[in-house]
Amino acid sequence: MTSPRPDLHAGLGEARTGLTVLAAAVFAAVTTELLPVGLLAQISDAFEVSNGRAGLLVTAYAVMVAVLSVPLALATRRMPRKPLLLVTIGGYAVSNVVAALAPTFGVLAAGRVVGGITHALFFSVCIGYAARLVPPHLTGRAMALAAVGVSGGLVLGVPLSTAIGTAFGWRVAFASLAVLVTLVLVLALVVLPPVVATGDDHSAHRGRRRDLATVVVANGLTYLGTYVLYTYISVLLLDSGAGDRWVGPTLLLFGACGLVGLRVAAAQLDHRPRASAIAVPALMAVGIAAVAMAYPHLVPVVLTGMVWLAAFGPAASLYQSASIRTSASSPETAGAWINASSNAGIGGGAAIGAAVMDQSGLTSVAWTAAAIVASAAVLALLSRAAFPPRR
Template sequence: MLTTPTAAPDTRQDVRQRMPALAALAVAGFLAVTTEMLPVGLLPAIGGAFGVDDAVTGLLVTVFAVMVAVFAVPLTVATRRYPRKPLILITVAGYLISNLLSAFAPSFAVVAAGRVVGGVAHALFFSVCIGYVPRLVERGQVGRGLALVAGGTTAGFVLGVPLSTALGAAIGWRGSFAVLAVLAAGVLVAILRFLPAVSGTPAGRRIQTSGARSALGVVVTSNTLTFIGQYTVYTYISVILLTGGAGESWIGPLLLVCGVCGLAGLACVGRTIDRHPRTTVLTVLALLAATILAVGLTHAWFVGLVVAIALWNGLFGGVPSMYQTAAVRVFHEAPEVAGAWINGTSNLGIALGAVLGGLFLGSSPAILALSVTAAALVVAGLTVAVMGKRGFAP
């Protein structure tokens, strides 16, 4: 049973000392993202197993994101006073249950129920995970710690989905979910072994000042606009590559290269975000907008298109940890609440970006319009960051 703490000893140490704990959180992040995205590559197989249309099967992805967008902030606020370790164990157990339900589902409705369970767990997981880092490492190393944990999330996009999809082709879609359930069990063991217990927000403590709330609003608004812009294009990256001249067999390797570039970008942001937060944010967003625009401008030249896409994905690799770091800095008394807002608005941006991008699909001129619109949204996020100095101050 969860109980509220009465005292909270300082558990912060150097990043190197906390590496086992940060690694456990990173692997949990890998599990979380892979659980969320796994159905993308398995939709035809799942739909075929139950005689369900692809459009209906696609709701397995949608319902997960909706659960996150709806419940991220309410669940985080409701549980902010409870000890952190039991909460993160509960969320990982949620992924375990979600994947088991999907693996052994006798009907499509049970698969959907499993996705609901996973979505609710996901709504709380990243909030707790993001809030855990500033309680583990020294304040001057929070950005580096978050970047290390975000490496697991990025690896989920880069390796988790392609590998689990290939696994599904080899042993069936149920086997992919079963493997993730086993991974979830392993993550539970790792968290029990390596993650220290930390307290939540003490009862009666006010959640930040109006100035801090205003600064968080700046970060959240910029995050939302940037994610809408990013996923306006990224959701349809395969379509862009195919219409730009790539063969179908090239898509997987090219996406893997983009993922590796994203990991490199994450590493670069992790080295600078603590010392030069504002400069890092403004530089990354400006270059991100430029490379997204370059995708549209080079669409008719395949080599140039591949280079532009690689640079664009490399720059975006560090964006999530960049916003996470800014949010927990300005809302440091309640980092889980900050994480919840980042988690919820990121998923909102993913959903809205996918809808907006779908309006532009078609010929090459449409790809240019797609990239111009996406770049403009990122510029809007950059403008918010420029004007809201307190949100991205050292």
């Protein structure tokens, strides 16, 4: 007698509420990480430092996440999940309060250090939490719902916080975000059920650790290629003829496309995981290559950029769920590796993009980005064990 196959189209049921709270926490986390990007000029003027030095508030944050994610996940793997999640959310509140009240640039940087440490641990805990709220066959859909917070932070969180900072000052922007994080903390305390973690990676299937490594590399390549170009998206739009006042709305449009792409792909992450692992980076590469061919004509650049970033929308959920399915480690440790490789890709992509742009211009930046992302699709195509079809 064979056991019944799980219904891949079943709803998330009671887990949906908890996953929505996790999405709100992710929204606050992404907004906290990227908020200084829109306020660098104000911050540099306030403390009389260069824009480059102020930019270290973002760069150092990403480096800390890349370096600390896995060690912190391993060090805390035996701790109760819900209290640990609440501590990490509280860490974001502390980071933003310190930033809002900072009397010197050094204190502001210290607040960002608190945020970077928090961020390094938060995503591994959050990914593991989301995976434990649902049965294994719904992992992809759970990751997709939680990952709405990523696109939401990019689409709404950062632009709205930047608008608040522009209207009322950068300190008010950080203070407002601290209030939002506190509300999310209260919701998580009241709504989220406790979950049980194994606390031990030694029970994992050691034979699949190579598969986990493959998923992590594919994720890193996808983020590396994306941020080779996306880091300079405003430069791309301005050089294509967009006015300054249209850059913000265009970025909102791109972010909305990412949400649409995530919504369309969500069910397929569980139903067709291998096809998704090939199709997502492949479609991204096609979109970026089309951007390269369309530049410097504004309308085609925007249209092809919509394709690229719509395909990027489900990428985070794709690799998070794929890493957990390898069963090579606990969901928290798998999530930590994904978090680390994503941030390494973001930082490395910005550096590669800058070097290529200085040497060859934006068209070469776009082609370089397309080639790197395409390699992630090739890796998924060749790695059937790491990205298996649903059995």
